[in-house]
Amino acid sequence: xxxxxxxxxxxxxxxxxxxxxxxxxxxxxxxxxxxxxxxxxxxxxxxxxxxxxxxxxxxxxxxxxxxxxxxxxxxxxxxxxxxxxxxxxxxxxxxxxxxxxxxxxxxxxxxxxxxxxxxxxxxxxxxxxxxxxxxxxxxxxxxxxxxxxxxxxxxxxxxxxxxxxxxxxxx
Amino acid sequence: xxxxxxxxxxxxxxxxxxxxxxxxxxxxxxxxxxxxxxxxxxxxxxxxxxxxxxxxxxxxxxxxxxxxxxxxxxxxxxxxxxxxxxxxxxxxxxxxxxxxxxxxxxxxxxxxxxxxxxxxxxxxxxxxxxxxxxxxxxxxxxxxxxxxxxxxxxxxxxxxxxxxxxxxxxxxxxxxxxxxxxxxxxxxxxxxxxxxxxxxxxxxxxxxxxxxxxxxxxxxxxxxxxxxxxxxxxxxxx
Numbered sequence: 245x246x247x248x249x250x251x252x253x254x255x256x257x258x259x260x261x262x263x264x265x266x267x268x269x270x271x272x273x274x275x276x277x278x279x280x281x282x283x284x285x286x287x288x289x290x291x292x293x294x295x296x297x298x299x300x301x302x303x304x305x306x307x308x309x310x311x312x313x314x315x316x317x318x319x320x321x322x323x324x325x326x327x328x329x330x331x332x333x334x335x336x337x338x339x340x341x342x343x344x345x346x347x348x349x350x351x352x353x354x355x356x357x358x359x360x361x362x363x364x365x366x367x368x369x370x371x372x373x374x375x376x377x378x379x380x381x382x383x384x385x386x387x388x389x390x391x392x393x394x395x396x397x398x399x400x401x402x403x404x405x406x407x408x409x410x411x412x413x414x415x
Numbered sequence: 416x417x418x419x420x421x422x423x424x425x426x427x428x429x430x431x432x433x434x435x436x437x438x439x440x441x442x443x444x445x446x447x448x449x450x451x452x453x454x455x456x457x458x459x460x461x462x463x464x465x466x467x468x469x470x471x472x473x474x475x476x477x478x479x480x481x482x483x484x485x486x487x488x489x490x491x492x493x494x495x496x497x498x499x500x501x502x503x504x505x506x507x508x509x510x511x512x513x514x515x516x517x518x519x520x521x522x523x524x525x526x527x528x529x530x531x532x533x534x535x536x537x538x539x540x541x542x543x544x545x546x547x548x549x550x551x552x553x554x555x556x557x558x559x560x561x562x563x564x565x566x567x568x569x570x571x572x573x574x575x576x577x578x579x580x581x582x583x584x585x586x587x588x589x590x591x592x593x594x595x596x597x598x599x600x601x602x603x604x605x606x607x608x609x610x611x612x613x614x615x616x617x618x619x620x621x622x623x624x625x626x627x628x629x630x631x632x633x634x635x636x637x638x639x640x641x642x643x644x645x646x647x648x649x650x651x652x653x
Contacts (some may be wrong), residue, residue: 273429287598300625308625315629319600322631323533355428365635374422374429388606388628389639397639406421 256293263306267313269375274317274368276356284320288313303385306376310386314368321364358408366401369394453500456588457493464488468512471562474584495615496565502599504615505532506647507566516562519545523557530571533596537575559583565592600629602649604641611636616647 267288271281292312299308359367365387372378372386380398384391461475466484469492477493480486491509498504513521522545529544530536542554558569564583570592574580582589604611605622611630612619619627630636633643633650643649 269429295624303625311625311628315600315627318629318631318635322601323597325631355424359428363635363638364631365639370425371429374425387639388604388609388626389641393640402421405425409421409424 256296259305260289263309266376267309270310270313270371271317273359273371273375274314275320280320284316285313288316291316304382306378307382307385310372310376310378311388314372314386318364318368354409355405358405361408362401362404366397366404369397370401370405373398452591453497456500457497460496462489462492462496464492465512465514467514468510469563469566470512470515472564472566492566498615499565500595502595505596505599505601506613506615508615509566511563511566513562513567519547519553520557520560523554524561524567524569527558527561527569527572528567530568532568532601533599535571535573535593538572538580539575541572555580571596602630602633602636603627604630604636609641610644611641611649612644613647613649616644616649618644618646 264285267285268281271284271288272278275281275284288309292309295312299305359370362370369383369387372383378386380391380394383394383398387394389397459474461471461473461477462469463471463478464480464485466482466488469488472492477489480489488509492507495504495507495509499507513524516524523541526541526544538551538554538558539548541558542548542551545554547553554572558572559581561567561569561583564570570582570589572580579586579589600614602611603614603619604627605619606626606628607622608618610618611633630641637643
């Protein structure tokens, strides 16, 4: 990261290669479509690149990248909420979830539907937690909340999920 | 991490996805110049004010205000414009003085001012809102003569077919402003004070960049232990 701050293009490329896929996974699951996710990751990386000078070694690089990325994604979710409210019956949703393996498709739709019922903040935490196995302390730092809040949000999110999945005939 | 079936489902669901290979060079190219463009634009703008508020923004060389209060308003407006163009402000708090504008134009400008940050409406929407649904062209003309562009957001009014329409500083800039608004968050919280503000609030400006988190709504922020700022009252926007 210090090399990136000095304007080292190769260091930045390495960083993107190392974290790109995980950032993409978080963004894809939060935003639903791959195109939106690419856009979000790109914006997040752009911001990190521009702000590399302000990076503090006290923070893990991943914590910092995830903070920037979730900031972008959450704002995108807000914008969608506004758009949906304004054009209530506008064109049908084109943000269909992304499927890699056809066999999983059915189950993925169920999980995606169930996740849609989880409150936004909890959903963000769940995505970060399950993509990367991030611990509670790191989640707390990423979203700027207390560890206890992380714990209660995760637990609440999971119980809502469990209930929603049970309704759909899973779990 | 995997303790039950829900855990397993979630782990499967959140498997890492491949990143496009061209990401890094693309990002580095885009990073160049965004800041410079904002400063170059502000450099070419002249802001005028009366003691009541900002009265005119046009291309030209900045002249100092005629009186103390006007000077202070101009300074404040330039600061806010600077933040706005760099994607660090989602609202203007500096007052505008539209006394010079004719009655019809005043109505049009106030209607345009009601369009929230980051959104856009057609000319016909403005015409309907001021009670003259047939006066779409007149609305366009009134907006084209907007004395305080940028602060009164006439750039948020577009053609009904989705076209950009005209703009006093050129359509390219209009598109750029909409793009800025599309990527500027509206609500941010400070992680050390746990206060959520509108982006651009003085309280938030004191927070270090690393202490800022974006929220999608005030409700979301409250649900994870934040409280709303007393100064900028974010509940009005989201």
